Amino acid sequence: MVAVVNARTQAYLILLFGGALVRLAAGNALLRYVRPVARPWVLLAGIGMVVLAVVLLAKAHQSRGSAGSTGGSSFGVPTGWLLLAPVIAIVVVAPPALGSFSANRESSPVAASAAVHKDFAGLTGLAPHRLGLFDFTTRVLWDSARTVSGTDVTLTGFVLSQRNDGFVLARLVITCCAADARPVEVFVRNSTHPPEDAWVAVTGRYAGTDKARPTFPVLAASVVLPVNQPVNPYD
Amino acid sequence: MTEVDASSAAALNRARRINSTDLFCLLLLAAVAARFIFSGELSQPAVQAWTTVFVAICVQAAPFVALGIMVSTAIAVLVPTTFFARVMPDRQFLAVPLAGLAGGVLPGCECGSVPIAASLARRGVRPGPAVAFLLSAPAINPVVLVATAVAFPGHPGVVVARFVASLALSLVVGWLWGLSGRPLPTRNRRGHEHGSGPRWQRATSTAGHDLAQTLGLLIVGAASAATLNVTFPRAWLDHVAGHLLSGILAMAVLAVVLAICSESDAFIAAGLTQFSLTARLVFMVVGPAVDVKLIAMQTGTFGRSFAIRFAPLTWIAAVCTATCTGWLLL
Numbered sequence: 001m002v003a004v005v006n007a008r009t010q011a012y013l014i015l016l017f018g019g020a021l022v023r024l025a026a027g028n029a030l031l032r033y034v035r036p037v038a039r040p041w042v043l044l045a046g047i048g049m050v051v052l053a054v055v056l057l058a059k060a061h062q063s064r065g066s067a068g069s070t071g072g073s074s075f076g077v078p079t080g081w082l083l084l085a086p087v088i089a090i091v092v093v094a095p096p097a098l099g100s101f102s103a104n105r106e107s108s109p110v111a112a113s114a115a116v117h118k119d120f121a122g123l124t125g126l127a128p129h130r131l132g133l134f135d136f137t138t139r140v141l142w143d144s145a146r147t148v149s150g151t152d153v154t155l156t157g158f159v160l161s162q163r164n165d166g167f168v169l170a171r172l173v174i175t176c177c178a179a180d181a182r183p184v185e186v187f188v189r190n191s192t193h194p195p196e197d198a199w200v201a202v203t204g205r206y207a208g209t210d211k212a213r214p215t216f217p218v219l220a221a222s223v224v225l226p227v228n229q230p231v232n233p234y235d
Numbered sequence: 236m237t238e239v240d241a242s243s244a245a246a247l248n249r250a251r252r253i254n255s256t257d258l259f260c261l262l263l264l265a266a267v268a269a270r271f272i273f274s275g276e277l278s279q280p281a282v283q284a285w286t287t288v289f290v291a292i293c294v295q296a297a298p299f300v301a302l303g304i305m306v307s308t309a310i311a312v313l314v315p316t317t318f319f320a321r322v323m324p325d326r327q328f329l330a331v332p333l334a335g336l337a338g339g340v341l342p343g344c345e346c347g348s349v350p351i352a353a354s355l356a357r358r359g360v361r362p363g364p365a366v367a368f369l370l371s372a373p374a375i376n377p378v379v380l381v382a383t384a385v386a387f388p389g390h391p392g393v394v395v396a397r398f399v400a401s402l403a404l405s406l407v408v409g410w411l412w413g414l415s416g417r418p419l420p421t422r423n424r425r426g427h428e429h430g431s432g433p434r435w436q437r438a439t440s441t442a443g444h445d446l447a448q449t450l451g452l453l454i455v456g457a458a459s460a461a462t463l464n465v466t467f468p469r470a471w472l473d474h475v476a477g478h479l480l481s482g483i484l485a486m487a488v489l490a491v492v493l494a495i496c497s498e499s500d501a502f503i504a505a506g507l508t509q510f511s512l513t514a515r516l517v518f519m520v521v522g523p524a525v526d527v528k529l530i531a532m533q534t535g536t537f538g539r540s541f542a543i544r545f546a547p548l549t550w551i552a553a554v555c556t557a558t559c560t561g562w563l564l565l
Contacts, residue, residue, distance in 0.1 A: 079451025176499030178291035
């Protein structure tokens with residue numbers, strides 16, 4: 001059966017998978033898939049797998065050299081082949097961060113459940129204040145002190161959809177990995193219409209919530225600037 | 236068969252057929268070629284989202300799998316075969332709760348607990364307690380409970396209910412499995428007994444073998460979870476959310492198909508505000524016990540006939556314990 005993986009191939013597969021993890025954890029591409037706190041653990045797991053694979057390769061080499069028999073290495077499992085799939089996905093396909101496709105699919109608005117912080121710190125420094133979309137939306141909905149009212153804020157996100165009098169700005173929030181991404185959305189009232197999926201930094205003032213959807217904040221924007229996708233694309 | 240016969244047969248085999256190293260190189264080349272031939276198809280938003288979710292699940296779970304393999308290798312190599320038989324109570328009635336509570340000590344998610352439960356079973360832990368450990372380890376550990384508390388501020392009852400329901404689930408299924416007298420079959424036993432010689436040599440071959448198997452199965456699960464993530468229609472959730480019973484069943488199905496890690500499912504549940512608290516508790520109790528990723532891993536580790544019985548039994552038991560707990564506590 002060709003499906004059986006011999007000991008050397010199994011070690012190579014583990015080496016590739018571990019190597020792909022190390023490669024991801026060493027750069028910013030990791031942040032397209034998981035939160036920054038996962039970085040040391042992914043790095044450790046990757047290094048551990050690479051070390052294990054090297055030991056296994058050395059052992060396979062040794063046993064071939066001494067006995068000339070493959071008997072001791074015929075225990076490979078066929079599922080080992082599957083390790084190639086994520087390696088190819090990471091190295092060859094290198095998928096981008098989730099964007100409007102996922103934001104449009106996930107219907108549950110994060111803001112309705114976001115009473116994570118009851119006490120909000122006051123905004124310090126000079127306006128405009130840089131805020132995450134999640135932070136801004138929870139402040140709008142849950143902050144009794146109204147720290148975002150009457151001051152300029154800057155929000156960064158991607159354009160989810162167009163409307164006559166502006167566009168919907170969105171950012172995906174993840175708690176563990178991209179599989180649990182959910183969108184936070186803010187309606188930006190402005191005359192500019194940047195293309196869908198474009199990243200923009202919007203500066204403006206909080207202008208109440210949408211009449212049709214009370215959990216949907218409106219920002220009256222004075223400046224809309226195109227920007228590069230942030231290093232961490234999620235909120 | 237003598238040593239000489241074996242080696243000449245192996246040499247003959249090598250000469251006659253493609254060996255796995257050749258296949259390995261061919262697969263890699265095909266993948267690189269496909270990248271250029273199908274570049275249009277690969278840039279479709281749905282395909283890209285699928286790939287991102289697939290990679291995300293694999294990368295996120297990899298450290299937990301590595302931890303699980305480390306613990307299971309340590310059990311396989313360091314713990315004597317008779318240890319658990321001596322330490323665990325003779326009667327499964329007592330051994331099951333002990334194993335269930337022991338699962339709460341290990342901070343991890345469900346991907347790591349499958350290899351650990353398998354190595355416990357290989358070291359002579361009986362099926363009932365091993366199953367109780369398998370179910371409780373990802374569900375009631377401190378990391379998961381803290382995450383639940385953060386996701387549901389102002390609802391401390393949810394944390395208590397989650398702990399009670401998940402522990403009850405592991406005990407009920409553990410006892411039932413113990414009573415049924417069915418074994419917990421662990422495949423590829425031969426591979427594990429292969430390793431002879433020094434202890435570290437045995438440890439590395441066991442770890443390599445278990446790692447390749449567990450990661451391979453995780454990848455099957457990640458692929459099916461990513462497929463459902465990208466194709467599953469969310470609109471019908473709003474239709475069924477209003478009714479208590481259909482809401483509970485919908486959340487129990489959603490937990491299986493989404494296969495979200497037990498450390499983040501509380502945040503998803505918190506966001507599904509259209510559902511009752513009991514329905515969301517069902518989501519958090521079913522998820523760590525039965526989901527498409529776990530079914531794949533259990534099928535590969537314990538065999539198909541185990542998974543066919545275990546998954547439905549656990550699903551029904553999880554829905555019942557969570558609904559009762561929710562009714563009593565929430």
